[in-house]
Amino acid sequence: MPQEVCNVAFDVSKPPRPELGDFSTNVAMVLAKVARRAPQAVAEAITRHLARHPLVERVEVVAPGFINFHLSPGWLQSAVAECLERGEAYGRSTLGAGKRVQVEFVSANPVGPLHIGNARGGPYGDVLSNLLEATGYEVTREYYINNGPENTQLQTFGASLQARYLQLLGEDVPLPEGGYQGEYVIELAQEIVDREGDRHRDVPRDQEGARTFFWLVADRMVEMLRKDCESLGIHFDVWFSEQSLADSGAVDRAVALLKERDAAYEADGAVWLRATQFGDEEDRVLVRSSGAPTYIASDAAYAVNKFLERGFDHVIYVWGPDHAGYVPRLKAAVAALGVEPERAEVIIYQTVRFLRGGEPVRLSKRQGSIIPISEIIEEVGLDATRFFFLMRSVDAHLDFDLDLARRRTEENPVYYVQYAHARIRSIEREVAARGFEVTQAPRLDLLTDPVEREVMRFLVEYPELVSDAARERAPHRLTHFAVDLARTFHQFYDRCRVLAPEEPELSAARLALVQATGQVLRNLLGLLGVTAPEQM
RNA sequence: GCGCCCGUAGCUCAGUUGGAUAGAGCAACGGACUUCGGAUCCGUGGGUCGGGGGUUCGAGUCCCUCCGGGCGCGCCA
Numbered sequence: 176m177p178q179e180v181c182n183v184a185f186d187v188s189k190p191p192r193p194e195l196g197d198f199s200t201n202v203a204m205v206l207a208k209v210a211r212r213a214p215q216a217v218a219e220a221i222t223r224h225l226a227r228h229p230l231v232e233r234v235e236v237v238a239p240g241f242i243n244f245h246l247s248p249g250w251l252q253s254a255v256a257e258c259l260e261r262g263e264a265y266g267r268s269t270l271g272a273g274k275r276v277q278v279e280f281v282s283a284n285p286v287g288p289l290h291i292g293n294a295r296g297g298p299y300g301d302v303l304s305n306l307l308e309a310t311g312y313e314v315t316r317e318y319y320i321n322n323g324p325e326n327t328q329l330q331t332f333g334a335s336l337q338a339r340y341l342q343l344l345g346e347d348v349p350l351p352e353g354g355y356q357g358e359y360v361i362e363l364a365q366e367i368v369d370r371e372g373d374r375h376r377d378v379p380r381d382q383e384g385a386r387t388f389f390w391l392v393a394d395r396m397v398e399m400l401r402k403d404c405e406s407l408g409i410h411f412d413v414w415f416s417e418q419s420l421a422d423s424g425a426v427d428r429a430v431a432l433l434k435e436r437d438a439a440y441e442a443d444g445a446v447w448l449r450a451t452q453f454g455d456e457e458d459r460v461l462v463r464s465s466g467a468p469t470y471i472a473s474d475a476a477y478a479v480n481k482f483l484e485r486g487f488d489h490v491i492y493v494w495g496p497d498h499a500g501y502v503p504r505l506k507a508a509v510a511a512l513g514v515e516p517e518r519a520e521v522i523i524y525q526t527v528r529f530l531r532g533g534e535p536v537r538l539s540k541r542q543g544s545i546i547p548i549s550e551i552i553e554e555v556g557l558d559a560t561r562f563f564f565l566m567r568s569v570d571a572h573l574d575f576d577l578d579l580a581r582r583r584t585e586e587n588p589v590y591y592v593q594y595a596h597a598r599i600r601s602i603e604r605e606v607a608a609r610g611f612e613v614t615q616a617p618r619l620d621l622l623t624d625p626v627e628r629e630v631m632r633f634l635v636e637y638p639e640l641v642s643d644a645a646r647e648r649a650p651h652r653l654t655h656f657a658v659d660l661a662r663t664f665h666q667f668y669d670r671c672r673v674l675a676p677e678e679p680e681l682s683a684a685r686l687a688l689v690q691a692t693g694q695v696l697r698n699l700l701g702l703l704g705v706t707a708p709e710q711m
Numbered sequence: 712g713c714g715c716c717c718g719u720a721g722c723u724c725a726g727u728u729g730g731a732u733a734g735a736g737c738a739a740c741g742g743a744c745u746u747c748g749g750a751u752c753c754g755u756g757g758g759u760c761g762g763g764g765g766u767u768c769g770a771g772u773c774c775c776u777c778c779g780g781g782c783g784c785g786c787c788a
Contacts, residue, residue, distance in 0.1 A: 191732080208767095328788065460786045462786085469787085495782095502782085598750095658735075668747080669752045
């Protein structure tokens with residue numbers, strides 16, 4: 176929580192150890208420089224002038240100059256009450272003030288199923304969207320279908336499909352150089368044979384022909400990707416076709432607009448974007464001398480669509496690491512259109528490394544050694560798959576150990592968290608079974624055990640976690656918080672008997688704490704798109 | 712060669728934007744229920760935060776430099 180006083184930045188944070196209080200500030204140490212006095216003396220002076228607040232039990236100055244606040248138990252107790260009162264809404268906020276944000280993610284080329292190499296952006300983009308919605312933004316989840324006329328991967332894929340098709344018709348045709356070897360290409364070719372027989376036998380085996388073949392299965396490819404995304408628990412609001420930008424003339428209009436703004440010029444028979452004027456290293460070709468637009472021209476047209484036509488306040492692109500070098504170009508294109516470049520935010524996630532038998536598996540779609548995400552989901556379950564993808568910061572590489580993932584019995588953090596929730600449900604069932612009396616207004620002041628206090632701390636912090644994770648674009652903070660909360664709850668369960676007939680008031684108070692914890696776990700798992708099981 | 716990301720316990724990773732004694736999970740070893748779920752809990756060992764220099768009250772965090780790994784650098788996407 177950074178603050179500012181006398182032009183000096185200081186912050187308020189949680190001390191590393193409970194005995195140091197509930198909140199701490201370094202303001203005295205920061206001000207010491209300006210005041211030219213010892214930090215400790217400044218801290219003492221500030222402390223003397225602090226107004227008393229009913230929730231602050233006591234204030235301490237600790238070397239080298241921290242001011243630590245110990246809050247009264249009432250503060251923590253109110254969080255339990257608030258959590259129970261707000262239920263599913265606990266943790267949600269209106270910070271986003273209804274601003275419209277578009278999150279474009281996955282957007283894998285429509286040339287095959289979603290696989291472990293390009294799937295990481297899925298859970299990430301989805302949970303980021305959840306976080307933005309939870310903090311009051313209006314979010315559109317969008318998939319950009321890279322089916323544009325110049326996509327060379329489509330050419331290769333189409334040519335591979337054509338070759339498989341002809342092979343099925345009995346012709347001795349080799350796969351093209353670097354062609355797609357995956358089984359699914361043969362299956363797709365078979366579908367064409369089944370549906371339309373040999374009527375495409377004489378399609379010329381050139382670029383045009385490859386494209387023709389791609390379009391025979393284009394809808395099928397999108398359907399395949401949509402199904403894979405749905406099986407990952409991801410639903411897109413919009414599936415946007417790159418080809419539609421070319422068909423509608425939007426690409427030409429975008430190039431014209433850039434020229435009009437003097438952000439593009441002609442040279443060597445091509446049209447260039449003045450990218451260097453907007454922070455890129457060199458100018459970029461928008462339209463080749465052949466007259467064919469490049470990918471950046473489509474992206475400019477798409478940006479016009481996003482910012483100028485649909486009017487999103489903010490747009491987030493979630494890209495794989497191979498696109499890192501493309502960021503300045505996109506930002507330049509956006510700026511060249513007259514849109515504030517900070518409204519276009521690009522998040523690059525790092526690679527996923529596959530381990531089998533402790534050895535990295537090389538992933539190459541072309542060699543057909545892809546591992547479809549559907550296979551992983553089938554083997555380790557949707558919950559574990561999503562949780563696993565979300566445990567690491569997007570900046571960090573992610574290791575996916577196949578052998579570990581295949582073993583259903585293997586300990587997985589997601590089970591640890593889910594078990595905490597199942598345990599809570601079990602306690603609640605026990606309450607019903609025993610006819611335990613539930614008090615309307617539990618005496619929360621009876622929750623004085625340090626571990627009870629710890630659990631309450633988590634409940635208090637949860638709303639701030641959500642807003643922090645949203646602001647930092649850091650879904651992994653949710654998984655870490657979930658594990659930490661689960662651990663603290665298990666400790667509480669171990670040390671504090673919830674249902675103690677001889678102490679009905681304490682039992683009622685602990686039950687309230689249990690219920691509030693269950694609520695936070697459900698809200699947390701809900702944001703992650705992971706189920707909160709009633710029992711396991 | 713240039714750009715981006717990474718380097719923290721045996722392994723995989725956090726580290727709240729510069730704070731207090733650097734934390735988890737797995738792995739290893741040793742313990743704990745007559746009652747709410749043992750998929751749990753408690754304890755032990757394990758670190759020159761890749762190396763060096765700098766900035767300051769204070770650096771895993773910021774700057775410089777070197778080393779090591781990943782990715783990218785086309786009128787491809």
